[in-house]
Amino acid sequence: xxxxxxxxxxxxxxxxxxxxxxxxxxxxxxxxxxxxxxxxxxxxxxxxxxxxxxxxxxxxxxxxxxxxxxxxxxxxxxxxxxxxxxxxxxxxxxxxxxxxxxxxxxxxxxxxxxxxxxxxxxxxxxxxxxxxx
Amino acid sequence: xxxxxxxxxxxxxxxxxxxxxxxxxxxxxxxxxxxxxxxxxxxxxxxxxxxxxxxxxxxxxxxxxxxxxxxxxxxxxxxxxxxxxxxxxxxxxxxxxxxxxxxxxxxxxxxxxxxxxxxxxxxxxxxxxxxxxxxxxxxxxxxxxxxxxxxxxxxxxxxxxxxxxxxxxxxxxxxxxx
Numbered sequence: 001x002x003x004x005x006x007x008x009x010x011x012x013x014x015x016x017x018x019x020x021x022x023x024x025x026x027x028x029x030x031x032x033x034x035x036x037x038x039x040x041x042x043x044x045x046x047x048x049x050x051x052x053x054x055x056x057x058x059x060x061x062x063x064x065x066x067x068x069x070x071x072x073x074x075x076x077x078x079x080x081x082x083x084x085x086x087x088x089x090x091x092x093x094x095x096x097x098x099x100x101x102x103x104x105x106x107x108x109x110x111x112x113x114x115x116x117x118x119x120x121x122x123x124x125x126x127x128x129x130x131x132x133x
Numbered sequence: 134x135x136x137x138x139x140x141x142x143x144x145x146x147x148x149x150x151x152x153x154x155x156x157x158x159x160x161x162x163x164x165x166x167x168x169x170x171x172x173x174x175x176x177x178x179x180x181x182x183x184x185x186x187x188x189x190x191x192x193x194x195x196x197x198x199x200x201x202x203x204x205x206x207x208x209x210x211x212x213x214x215x216x217x218x219x220x221x222x223x224x225x226x227x228x229x230x231x232x233x234x235x236x237x238x239x240x241x242x243x244x245x246x247x248x249x250x251x252x253x254x255x256x257x258x259x260x261x262x263x264x265x266x267x268x269x270x271x272x273x274x275x276x277x278x279x280x281x282x283x284x285x286x287x288x289x290x291x292x293x294x295x296x297x298x299x300x301x302x303x304x305x306x307x308x309x310x311x
Contacts, residue, residue, distance in 0.1 A: 067299065067303070068299060069300075070296070071300070071303070078303075078307055079303075079307065082307050082310065085311065103287060104290060104302055105299070105303060105306055106303050106306070115310055117303075117306040117310070119290050119294070123283040123286060124283075126279060126282070126283050126286075127280060127283045130279055131275075131276050132271075132272035132275050132276060
């Protein structure tokens with residue numbers, strides 16, 4: 001059995017390969033296989049967070065944008081530009097998620113920054129902030 | 134004159150007076166001696182006994198008188214003490230009655246004050262509870278209104294906000310967030 005890598009060194013290894021341009025699917029498959037083999041699947045969330053941290057150090061940011069409708073390319077571009085401006089990253093890659101419950105607007109989640117301008121959020125604020133009981 | 138004459142005649146006939154009176158002087162002397170002996174005997178043997186008896190009786194009587202006097206005095210003292218005790222008892226009874234009346238009055242006053250305080254507290258609590266209920270109802274109404282507004286807004290926005298409008302909204306939001 002191979003030596004057990006620490007979470008941080010594993011994250012650093014994956015981040016380095018991603019920065020070097022290795023295909024994401026292949027790296028993800030290898031990481032998943034390794035975690036299953038070493039029975040460390042419970043650490044996945046922490047490892048992903050560490051990977052994001054190391055990528056951010058190299059100017060690469062991965063985040064998620066959630067909206068009620070499919071976003072057009074121009075809107076996505078604008079969101080990426082916004083994320084770059086806010087974080088100072090060189091490259092931003094965003095996962096798109098469609099969730100009708102947000103009603104409208106977007107929810108942008110990138111390491112160290114979050115922007116929730118969804119209508120659902122605004123309505124929740126309306127209901128909770130001014131609630132008296 | 135007749136008187137003097139009578140006296141002179143009597144003096145002349147003095148030697149025979151005892152005889153004239155029928156007294157025998159020898160017998161008289163004997164009777165005197167017997168009387169003296171009798172007196173002596175009585176004085177020697179009877180009189181002391183009698184005197185002793187009389188003294189004892191007198192002593193007894195005096196003692197009885199003293200005892201009676203003492204008893205009378207004791208009775209008087211007892212009567213005085215009884216009167217004093219009665220007076221004291223009456224006074225104490227009067228004091229007790231007065232104290233009891235005072236305490237009863239105090240108790241009544243205290244009870245009235247307590248009852249009044251309790252009644253006021255009940256009224257105040259009722260008022261407070263009513264205010265609380267009203268406030269709670271207002272807040273619930275407010276919150277339900279908010280829920281309703283949010284619900285209605287959501288419904289309206291869901292209908293009105295198509296993909297195009299959503300993109301415009303996102304563009305505006307990004308501009309504002311910058």
